[in-house]
Amino acid sequence: MRGPALAAGVVLGLLLALLGGCENKTPEAVRAADELFRQGRQEAAASAYARLPEEAEGWRPYGAWRAAVIYRDALRDPVRAERAYEECSSRFPTDTWGYSCQVDLGDLRRDGRRFRAAINSYRAALEQRPRGRYAEHCMLESGRSYLSLGEYEQARIEWKELEREFPASRMLPVVALERGRAFDLQGRYKEALDAYGAAIEQFPDHEVSVMAAFGVAEAYEQLGMLDEAEAAYYAVVDRHPNRSIVELKLRNLSNRRTRRDREPTVVIQRGRALKSRR
DSSP states (O other): OOHHHHHHHHHHHHHHHHHHTOGGGSOHHHHHHHHHHHTTOHHHHHHHHHTOOGGGTTHHHHHHHHHHHIIIIISOOHHHHHHHHHHHHHHOTTSHHHHHHHHHHHHHHHHTTOHHHHHHHHHHHHHHOTTSTTHHHHHHHHHHHHHHTTOHHHHHHHHHHHHHHOTTOTTHHHHHHHHHHHHHHTTOHHHHHHHHHHHHHHOTTSTHHHHHHHHHHHHHHHTTOHHHHHHHHHHHTTTSSOHHHHHHHHHHHHHHHHHHHSOOBOOEETTEEOOOBO
16 A cells, blocks of 8 residues: 555654654653654554553554554564554544555555455445545545456446546546556457547646557557557657567567468368468
């Protein structure tokens, strides 16, 4: 999980900066957990954050989230991180940190390729806060999870919801590209070609336009339109982040065209010409 976690990290940084000027307002238990973390005692710090006492009051949801992040990032223990996120979101469902835990839980499950469980977490977060800070992220990643499950139509439904609910979203270029991928993976190459073309037309200056142009070339190739595919690959070769991939595609395409254009070979059997083959 990199979207919400990064944003939450920014929030945490601002919070700690503010606390630097008014440390006396920070509960002693939180300061003790912070000190353990600064000392590199991650296990002890995670435990301290997770067990903030009643008198810490509003800091307890933050502590629950912080413990889960330490398990995930510092200790690299996804099993305990998942349990911590689940406990956090269950104990503090109406709190901002509890909401962040639900989203982070979805991303943790997605990264572990447990896509159905990830979708459940994203939908739970959306039910809590339909227009929350991470709602667009949840819709995008829910669609991607459906895509990984091979449920292409449902993936497009998720992205359609994102477009409808957040028409000015910064994620729309990515959605446009992912829609093309969904048709491509489904074997619907004509629709993939149209979707990639629409992405280029709508977002010509966005970085997704390069990948969409590559998708156009692949769609042409899949449709057997080899001349168009070659032109499209050449058009993107100098812009693609992995030039060698495009060059490999061009070589394979050249070999395919050579086989297609080769004169047919007549097979002779017992003095008779049988069916020709290339």
